Amino acid sequence: MRTSWILASALALAAPSLALADDVGQIKVAKGAVQIERGGQRLPAAVGTPVQASDVLVTGADGSAGITFSDNSLVSVGPNSVFAIDKYRFDTTTYAGEFEGSLRKGKLAAVSGKMVRQTPESMRIRTPSSVMAVRGTEFVVQVDEPPAAPLAN
Numbered sequence: 001m002r003t004s005w006i007l008a009s010a011l012a013l014a015a016p017s018l019a020l021a022d023d024v025g026q027i028k029v030a031k032g033a034v035q036i037e038r039g040g041q042r043l044p045a046a047v048g049t050p051v052q053a054s055d056v057l058v059t060g061a062d063g064s065a066g067i068t069f070s071d072n073s074l075v076s077v078g079p080n081s082v083f084a085i086d087k088y089r090f091d092t093t094t095y096a097g098e099f100e101g102s103l104r105k106g107k108l109a110a111v112s113g114k115m116v117r118q119t120p121e122s123m124r125i126r127t128p129s130s131v132m133a134v135r136g137t138e139f140v141v142q143v144d145e146p147p148a149a150p151l152a153n
Contacts, residue, residue, distance in 0.1 A: 023050035023052055025051045025068055026050050026067065027047055027048065027050075030065045031064050031065070032061075032079070033059060033062055034058070034060070036056070037057075037058060038052065042058075055085050057085075058081070058082050059079055059106065063079055064076065065077050070090050071114040073111065073116070073123070074110065075108060076108065078106055078109075080106050081103070082103070090114075095118035097118075103126070103141055103143050107140070110125070110138070110140075112138075
């Protein structure tokens with residue numbers, strides 16, 4: 001009986017750290033309407049909310065957000081933006097990793113972290129019309145919505 005109680009206690013203590021294993025960063029700034037789409041749900045994105053690979057950050061007309069990733073990369077997303085974290089992995093010992101994101105619309109500013117210093121081609125941001133391999137330390141990208149198609153007569 002005592003062995004099962006010790007095992008149950010150990011698992012209970014390990015559960016929070018297992019949940020954190022998927023976190024790749026956290027919201028450091030959130031203003032206005034900011035949400036995270038995760039697993040088919042929309043969650044409010046407040047300061048301190050963890051972000052995970054495969055999350056999609058959505059800001060409203062009055063919204064903006066800043067994310068700090070585990071390699072100290074910083075990403076700021078402006079109003080009316082949709083930014084997906086497509087892939088993120090980072091080794092805190094070797095600084096090796098991979099960061100792929102997609103800016104579907106809106107504006108994004110970023111400052112690369114330790115991962116890019118170690119391997120310059122490790123960070124990529126996709127837009128509907130291009131892919132950027134980030135080799136510098138800071139960049140800004142904007143994706144405008146395409147103009148509406150003219151109505152047929």
